[in-house]
Amino acid sequence: MTTPSSASGVKPASASRETFSTRKLFILSAIGSAVGLGNIWRFPYIAYDNGGGAFLIPYLAALLSAGIPLLFLDYAIGHKFRGSAPLAYRRLHRGAEVLGWWQVLVCFIIAIYYAVIIAWAAMYTWFSVTKAWGDDAAGFLMGDFLKVADVPGVKLEYVPGIFWPLLVVWIVTIVIMVAGVRKGISRANGIFLPLLVVMFVLLVVQSLFLPGAIDGLNAFFTPNWEALGDPGVWAAAYGHIFFSLSVAFGIMITYSSYLKRKTDLTGSGMVVAFANSGFEILAGIGVFAALGFMAQAAGSAIDEVATAGVGLAFIAFPTIVSEAPFGALMGVLFFGSLVFAGMTSLISILEVIVAAVQDKLGWSRIASALAVCVPVAVISTVLFPTVTGLYLLDTFDAFVNSFGILAGALVAVVLISWVFRKLPTLSVHLNRSSSIKMRRTWMVLVGVVAPLALAYMLYNEFVTKITEPYEGYPVEFLAIYGWGMAGALVIVAVILTLVPWSRKSKVDDPEYAAIAARENEETTP
Amino acid sequence: MTPIAITMLVIALLTIWGGLALSLVNLSRHPEDEGNLPEDIAPEL
Numbered sequence: 340m341t342t343p344s345s346a347s348g349v350k351p352a353s354a355s356r357e358t359f360s361t362r363k364l365f366i367l368s369a370i371g372s373a374v375g376l377g378n379i380w381r382f383p384y385i386a387y388d389n390g391g392g393a394f395l396i397p398y399l400a401a402l403l404s405a406g407i408p409l410l411f412l413d414y415a416i417g418h419k420f421r422g423s424a425p426l427a428y429r430r431l432h433r434g435a436e437v438l439g440w441w442q443v444l445v446c447f448i449i450a451i452y453y454a455v456i457i458a459w460a461a462m463y464t465w466f467s468v469t470k471a472w473g474d475d476a477a478g479f480l481m482g483d484f485l486k487v488a489d490v491p492g493v494k495l496e497y498v499p500g501i502f503w504p505l506l507v508v509w510i511v512t513i514v515i516m517v518a519g520v521r522k523g524i525s526r527a528n529g530i531f532l533p534l535l536v537v538m539f540v541l542l543v544v545q546s547l548f549l550p551g552a553i554d555g556l557n558a559f560f561t562p563n564w565e566a567l568g569d570p571g572v573w574a575a576a577y578g579h580i581f582f583s584l585s586v587a588f589g590i591m592i593t594y595s596s597y598l599k600r601k602t603d604l605t606g607s608g609m610v611v612a613f614a615n616s617g618f619e620i621l622a623g624i625g626v627f628a629a630l631g632f633m634a635q636a637a638g639s640a641i642d643e644v645a646t647a648g649v650g651l652a653f654i655a656f657p658t659i660v661s662e663a664p665f666g667a668l669m670g671v672l673f674f675g676s677l678v679f680a681g682m683t684s685l686i687s688i689l690e691v692i693v694a695a696v697q698d699k700l701g702w703s704r705i706a707s708a709l710a711v712c713v714p715v716a717v718i719s720t721v722l723f724p725t726v727t728g729l730y731l732l733d734t735f736d737a738f739v740n741s742f743g744i745l746a747g748a749l750v751a752v753v754l755i756s757w758v759f760r761k762l763p764t765l766s767v768h769l770n771r772s773s774s775i776k777m778r779r780t781w782m783v784l785v786g787v788v789a790p791l792a793l794a795y796m797l798y799n800e801f802v803t804k805i806t807e808p809y810e811g812y813p814v815e816f817l818a819i820y821g822w823g824m825a826g827a828l829v830i831v832a833v834i835l836t837l838v839p840w841s842r843k844s845k846v847d848d849p850e851y852a853a854i855a856a857r858e859n860e861e862t863t864p
Numbered sequence: 865m866t867p868i869a870i871t872m873l874v875i876a877l878l879t880i881w882g883g884l885a886l887s888l889v890n891l892s893r894h895p896e897d898e899g900n901l902p903e904d905i906a907p908e909l
Contacts, residue, residue: 362896392872399879553865560869560876599896606891613884620880624873774894 357520364525371528371683372585373615382619383626384647389575390566397576406580407612408784414604415765417595423694424589432759440832442589445743446691451719452732458505460677467670476657491730491812501724509716516708535679542672543625555631558641577792587748589691605773636662701843734820741800742825749793756786
């Protein structure tokens with residue numbers, strides 16, 4: 340077999356970059372990253388609340404005009420520049436490295452709270468068997484399980500029922516991350532994702548046979564055409580697609596950097612994007628069939644029981660589990676699905692940080708994974724399994740999504756499109772060996788449509804959060820853990836950019852130089 | 865289910881899952897380039 344480095348006669352780097360062994364494993368891992376908690380607990384309610392069946396139109400428009408084009412942008416950057424987010428952006432343009440570190444820090448914040456939700460879901464998988472919540476799922480969640488403090492803040496008063504499962508989640512995750520791309524990430528996704536799909540399909544089938552399921556499906560699919568005239572509905576569609584596809588926070592850049600050189604980037608990306616949406620539709624059917632049952636059992640209307648997020652997963656679903664025939668099985672399938680969906684996403688989020696450290700310092704996989712995952716796990720287990728963990732999680736999530744991911748994405752697409760003017764180069768790279776060609780239309784979608792949609796969403800988020808305190812939390816608390824955290828990400832990203840690259844780092848990797856030289860020769864007329 | 869809800873259900877399945885099916889067919893027509901497969905043993909760093 341001829342490797343790119345040996346073919347060009349350049350001495351290979353002492354250690355080659357890891358790769359996914361097959362395209363199928365890359366696709367599975369990318370789908371595993373995209374299919375997360377949001378697909379299950381966010382999409383069904385967003386669709387229902389924004390026009391029901393009519394939401395399909397803005398959803399498809401957002402998927403095709405922004406979601407998939409931005410996904411391909413990430414693929415092009417990661418694959419062409421063959422590095423973690425900071426290294427790939429640095430190779431794209433020296434001034435762009437800070438974007439990569441910003442994305443790494445966003446992933447750090449998400450990782451420390453995301454693991455906690457997985458721990459909750461793992462405990463609820465067991466609680467489904469014992470029906471530990473009794474007749475009051477809300478009271479059990481806030482009181483018995485989370486022991487939520489009355490006032491938001493940060494108290495290091497620990498809740499053992501969350502601490503220990505969180506520790507187990509982190510141990511499993513660290514083992515996967517230390518094992519590397521092929522032995523860890525690929526294998527974990529190869530096991531978790533098929534399990535997730537099988538469990539979720541069984542859950543949907545079981546939900547469809549519950550009394551009242553048809554009413555739930557009617558509520559979910561009946562279109563409200565007037566909603567299409569509301570700009571907020573279109574913003575909700577773009578916002579959902581943007582977060583759902585895991586674009587613009589380094590994950591897809593990192594994963595595509597592990598692909599071999601001649602690969603069908605756009606063809607693979609289409610499968611990832613439509614598989615993610617296909618799972619969301621399945622989740623909508625399953626969740627609303629179950630909510631239809633819940634509404635019928637309670638003698639109420641669907642809109643009185645329909646909810647999203649923590650309320651759907653940890654209050655509504657336990658209630659359904661208590662009342663449904665074979666409820667314990669349903670609970671195990673639902674919460675087990677949350678665990679697997681969460682794990683595959685958490686792995687991808689951590690890989691962004693591990694790859695960045697590995698590239699910057701030139702450390703081994705094991706050293707980098709331990710240097711990243713152990714501190715992240717410690718911070719996560721110190722801050723979140725406490726009586727104030729829910730407040731902190733909620734605030735981090737709200738502010739990092741708006742002023743980390745969204746703001747970072749807007750800055751990135753504007754800089755890449757209009758300042759560094761790299762879209763033509765990236766278009767050529769995408770078209771080198773892809774089955775679906777991306778040319779002028781793609782550049783317009785990335786350079787014009789996506790920034791406009793992102794700017795509109797960011798503006799809305801800014802106005803909403805500046806007008807009144809988020810969730811009524813104390814202003815000082817939000818100033819530190821919301822606005823302060825979001826601002827600190829930018830400052831630390833600048834500092835990390837200014838830290839010199841280690842002599843052992845991948846910044847001057849001869850293997851990459853050889854590949855880049857050969858590809859430049861191929862594309863130069 | 866009401867006729868309009870069934871219609872939207874069918875359209876959603878056809879467009880999204882149909883899109884997935886088409887993407888898979890397209891990918892199967894463009895198999896991996898065997899000459900560019902990575903080494904058998906992962907070069908762990």
